[in-house]
Amino acid sequence: MSPLLRILLRDLALLLPGGKRGGTLLPLLFFLAVAMLFPFAVGPDAPILARTGGGMIWVAALLAAILPLDRLVAPDLEQGFFDQWALRGISEEAVIAIRVLAHWLSFGPPLMIAALPASALLGIDKAALRTVELGMLAGTPGLAAIGVTIAALTAGLRTGAALSGLLLIPLAVPLLIFGAGALSTGGESGIALTAAISMVLIAIAPFAGGAAIRAARAD
C-alpha cells in the first residue's frame, strides 16, 4: 500500500463520524439543530419556509463546516507528525491534499444526507431540494479546501479556533452566493460556477496549506 494511501486511511479513521478527532458527528447534529430551530424562529408559515429553507440549509452547512477546523491540522503539527513525514520525503502539499479529501469525505456526503431530513422539516419541494443537493455536491469540496487551508494557516497560532471561523466566512461567500443563488435563479449555471470556484480552491489549498505548515515550523 502506498504511503499516501496509508495517510488517507489514518485521516479518515480520525475524521469520520466516530473517529477520535472527529467532531464530524457534532457538526452534523449542529446542522440538523439549526434546521429544526429555524421554523420556530421564523414561524410556521409554509410558503416562507419553503422559499427561504434552501438558503438556510446553505448557511447551516457553512456554520457546521467551521466546527471541526481547530482539530484538522494543529494536533498533527504539535505532535510532530509533519516533521516525521517531511523526513520521509512526504511533502506537506501531498499531506494537505489528502487531508482535503478526507475532510470532504467526512463532512460533505454526511451533510448532503442530513439535508434530506432538514428539507422535509422546512417543506422544501423536490425541485429545490435537487438544486440544494447538487449545489452542495459542487460547493462542499470547496468548503473543505478552504477549511483545511485555514486550519493549516492558524495551526501555529494560539487563538486559532476563533480566528479560523472568522476567516472562513468571507472566503466562503462566493460559494454561498452561487450555490445558494442557484435556488432563486433555478438555473444550472449557478451550480456550474460553484463547482468552478470549488476546483480553484482545491487547486490552491495544497500549496497554500503546505507553505503555511512550513512557515509554522520555522518559528
Next chain:
Amino acid sequence: MLFSGVSMALEPGAALQVAGPNGIGKSSLLRILAGLARPERGEVAREGAVGLLDERLALDEHQPLGKALAFWCHLDGCQPETHTDLLGLSALLDVPVRYLSTGQRKRAALARLIDQQAPIWLLDEPLNGLDTDGVALLISLTRDHCAQGGIVVVASHQPFGVEGLVQLPLADFAP
C-alpha cells in the same frame, strides 16, 4: 542569533555529541541538520535518510501503542513489532499511547526510530526520562548503529557513554 561558524563533517560510523547548557541552540542545530529549519547562512549536505528523535512522539495518543507504531512501520516498509521485545515494549502494545509514562514514551519513539532504518540518527535529549536500563540500551543501540556504518548526532547536556564520541561544545560558537 544562537550560534555561528559551526562546521562539521561526519563519516559513516561517526558519533557526535552537541553539548552545551539549556537554550544554547542544540535542538535548533539538530533541526537544521534534519532540514526542518533553515540556517540564516550556510548549508547542510547529507547522504541518506534522516531519523529524528525529539520530545514529540508523532504517535496517535488514543491508539494502542502497537497500532500507532504500525502506522510508521508500514510507511517505512518494515516488519511490525520487530524491536518491541528489545525495547521492553511488548507488554504495552495494547495500551493507548496517552497512558504511557515518560520513559515508556521515549522507548516507543526509539522503536519508531529503529523501524525507520535511516542511516543518520539525530537524537535530541534522548536520555530524558529513561531509567538506567534504558540508558544502557540506548547506548548499546547507538554503538551498534555506528558499527553498521550509521551516523549518530546526539544533542544532550548529559554525558553519553559511547566510545569515539566527538564533542561539539556549542557554547564556543555562541556570538
